[in-house]
Amino acid sequence: MGKLDGKVALITGAAGGIGRATSKLFIKEGAKGVVMGDIWDEMGEKTAIKLGPNAIYLHTDVSQESNIKAAIDLAVEKFGRLDVVFSNAGNPGPGGAIEDVPTDEFDKTVAIHLRAAFLCMKHSIPIMKKQGSGCFITTSSVAAFQHGMGTLPYSLSKAGIIQLTRIAAVELGIYGIRANAIAPGGIATGIFGQAFGISRNGAEKVAELMKGTLAEMQAIRRAGLPEDVANAALFLASDSSSFITGVTLKVDGGLLSGRIPQDPEESQERWLEMIQALDPEDQKIITERAQEGIKKIMEDLKYIKPEIREKIIKRMQRFAARRNET
Numbered sequence: 001m002g003k004l005d006g007k008v009a010l011i012t013g014a015a016g017g018i019g020r021a022t023s024k025l026f027i028k029e030g031a032k033g034v035v036m037g038d039i040w041d042e043m044g045e046k047t048a049i050k051l052g053p054n055a056i057y058l059h060t061d062v063s064q065e066s067n068i069k070a071a072i073d074l075a076v077e078k079f080g081r082l083d084v085v086f087s088n089a090g091n092p093g094p095g096g097a098i099e100d101v102p103t104d105e106f107d108k109t110v111a112i113h114l115r116a117a118f119l120c121m122k123h124s125i126p127i128m129k130k131q132g133s134g135c136f137i138t139t140s141s142v143a144a145f146q147h148g149m150g151t152l153p154y155s156l157s158k159a160g161i162i163q164l165t166r167i168a169a170v171e172l173g174i175y176g177i178r179a180n181a182i183a184p185g186g187i188a189t190g191i192f193g194q195a196f197g198i199s200r201n202g203a204e205k206v207a208e209l210m211k212g213t214l215a216e217m218q219a220i221r222r223a224g225l226p227e228d229v230a231n232a233a234l235f236l237a238s239d240s241s242s243f244i245t246g247v248t249l250k251v252d253g254g255l256l257s258g259r260i261p262q263d264p265e266e267s268q269e270r271w272l273e274m275i276q277a278l279d280p281e282d283q284k285i286i287t288e289r290a291q292e293g294i295k296k297i298m299e300d301l302k303y304i305k306p307e308i309r310e311k312i313i314k315r316m317q318r319f320a321a322r323r324n325e326t
């Protein structure tokens with residue numbers, strides 16, 4: 001007997017690392033239907049075909065309300081009900097300090113994360129109320145809690161998602177509907193490569209290559225895997241968690257309890273090795289991004305307090321010397 005026998009789920013971001021692993025696990029655990037929504041059609045379709053007739057892929061751009069509504073409707077039309085909605089789609093959003101973030105990119109990132117999680121709830125609640133049961137799972141992040149773990153609009157959205165989930169839990173408990181968030185830590189998926197703006201294939205490679213770096217960051221010395229988050233989602237979707245609502249489950253190997261200090265030279269070496277393992281086109285994109293970042297730091301140096309400026313310059317010179325050696 002599976003933990004999700006007879007249940008129907010919608011998973012967004014289902015073609016990517018965490019969503020794909022969760023779709024697979026939900027089917028393995030007996031889900032009667034999984035609607036897989038994403039904009040990465042090639043991977044989404046391929047995965048759904050592999051998973052068999054209980055999985056259906058639908059192109060679902062979560063920044064579009066009509067797309068979210070269509071995915072919810074498809075679940076009900078094909079499988080007769082909707083038990084679990086896992087709003088998980090995401091992208092890294094634009095990097096940079098507050099003054100540098102383009103306003104339209106800010107809006108787009110909030111739309112993909114926070115607004116989409118809201119819309120997934122808004123359009124599923126009437127169905128779940130009629131059923132007298134339902135379960136929302138949202139993907140937040142460690143970036144909701146600490147600076148330096150994600151871009152500005154990403155971190156803000158992930159923090160907002162936690163409060164949205166808590167509100168939903170309180171508002172919907174009387175209808176038999178639960179809502180919980182998951183806050184993943186460093187999970188080896190394509191999202192890191194996407195942050196560098198490289199190709200999908202390159203991003204999947206980066207997911208593998210990042211494992212060494214991710215393993216060093218937290219108490220549990222291995223990279224987080226999509227399956228770690230999928231297992232958490234399974235628990236929250238199943239009846240095993242029937243008295244749990246409004247929580248944020250951290251799946252971070254202990255990262256938020258204390259980040260392990262890194263040797264900057266080792267980190268740089270790993271970074272260089274990773275870049276060298278990519279295709280030339282992706283290497284070029286990453287190098288150009290890094291150069292833009294360095295240019296911005298150089299421009300801002302004059303505004304930094306002199307004693308701190310000295311330290312930064314020395315560190316950059318050491319890094320540059322090492323890069324020239326390798």
Ligand SMILES: NC(=O)c1ccc[n+]([C@@H]2O[C@H](COP(=O)([O-])OP(=O)(O)OC[C@H]3O[C@@H](n4cnc5c(N)ncnc54)[C@H](O)[C@@H]3O)[C@@H](O)[C@H]2O)c1
Nearest residue numbers: 013016017018039061062089090141184186187189190191
């Ligand atoms: N990997 C990590 O370390 C980590 C940490 C914390 C939180 N998260 C969150 O986990 C979730 C899943 O990310 P992942 O790590 O599996 O990365 P991923 O890049 O492998 O998967 C994300 C998926 O979302 C899809 N997507 C992006 N924009 C979309 C849109 N507008 N509409 C529909 N789909 C869209 C992408 O195509 C991709 O398939 C995201 O919300 C991410 O923010 C990831």
